[in-house]
Amino acid sequence: MGIQGDFYKLLKEQGYVFGVSGQAGARQELTTATTILAFKYREGVLVAGDRRATAGNMVMYDRTDKVLEIDQHSVMAIAGVPATAYEMARILEHSFKYYRRTQLQELSFEGKLRALSKLLKENVAAALAGTGAVAPIFAGYDAGQEAAKIYFYDILGAEFEGVEYAVSGSGSSTIRGILHYLNTWGEQPLSTMPEEQATVQALRLLTSAAEFDSATGGVNRDAGLYPVIKFITAGGVRAMPDLQLRSLFESRVARSV
């Protein structure tokens, strides 16, 4: 008998099926699109995402949470088909918990990265058929290395480390250039910014993405809708409250757009 503790294997034994092969040629408009980003700041990693979900030209929903807390020390930001991405997040969340509880120790950071890669790989058929493409960012605190880290994936499951930052989603091409410029020639590198300044940059970046990508939702001040911004530090994952986001947006973002 091998070592127990693999929740995904347990699910399969129970008859659960994930990543059913997609039918090529299905031309239904799927709910997709996003801009998500993560970069290192002074205390750890900031992860941010807009809140719009679209299907073709239609805005499906403007209150989506794309920055999902998987456990106390890791976050998965999702770009692509929400149905598949949420399912992956749910499997990951339960896998990490199950591993911790059965093995009486946390799953290593590398183990967490691999778990997401495996799910993406299982989903390849659906991703290639266009019915379940997900290109997430995974960020977390690596207790072994005592550092917060960023990884991004392609739809086939390849993982890449974002040494300074990572972006994904339809609006990402706009802000990837800005991030490179800011980090290289800005007043200071992103990784030296304090939390508040990093938040302001994230709000400006997402506002820029929304300016050029119709599938990315910007800030809706009337409805009180702001992006989701989370921080990962040695102390765990923490979200910035809307009230604080609002105040920062009003004072340091709105006047310049």
Added chain:
Amino acid sequence: MYEEPYRWVEAVGNRRQYLDDQLKEGTPVVGVAYEHGILLMTMSKGTPKLYEIYDRLALGGMGHPADLEKLRFNLLEMAHVEGFNRSASDVTGSRLVKYGIAPVIKQAFEEVFKAPFIVKILLAELSQKAGRDGFLTINYDGTFEEKSRCAVLAATSVVEQRMIGYVRQQSIVSLKDAVGAAIRTWAIGDRAQRSALEDGEGHNEAMIDTTEQVTDAETLYAHVRRCIAEKTMECALLDRQVQGPSKYRALEADELEAVLPTDLNPSLS
């Protein structure tokens, strides 16, 4: 030979004796509710006895470590599959015990050709609202009981009654109250079990009942101080104040030191 009903009853009776004998050196487990959650406390020799099962469920056990592990895995699998397929709020201690492990334990106990589980289990469940926290205890024969406020595991039901009788009289509000009461209750159970063991083979449950019950804190703490030399105190919480869905956490050494009764603190440092 067990086809005859009489033989079967006799075999089950023998099995009960065997299990009582196996458990008599086990260390008691105490669970008490306090204002911010539930405390589980026991003493162990290396192998832990307290475990996290799900977001609001914790397990305390006594008996054979391999059997405890097997049942712990059963509970973990049931809880996580249910939590994934439905929701965390559908994972309740009551369902896990009544439809999950209690029938398995009962069946193993009554199938006299197979090995029984040498184990007693305490499942603590933190409710969404304070004051509704609950406990389930399961005996080695599959009998389960539901309790509120407090629950214990000990080698015999007589010892358990003593411990419950004591802990129910305690006023428990804070974590400090809970730790103090749990330790004293544990000491009552452990003293009773040890005195029963010292009485030797001729001992029976009725004899324990006649031994004088010591409940003064000084004697009980003195007993615990002696035990700490060879065992480790284990305390785990289902803490309503913990952020996020998972409420289980072990009470760390420094935190435990801060809430330990002053009579015990020097012996740990």
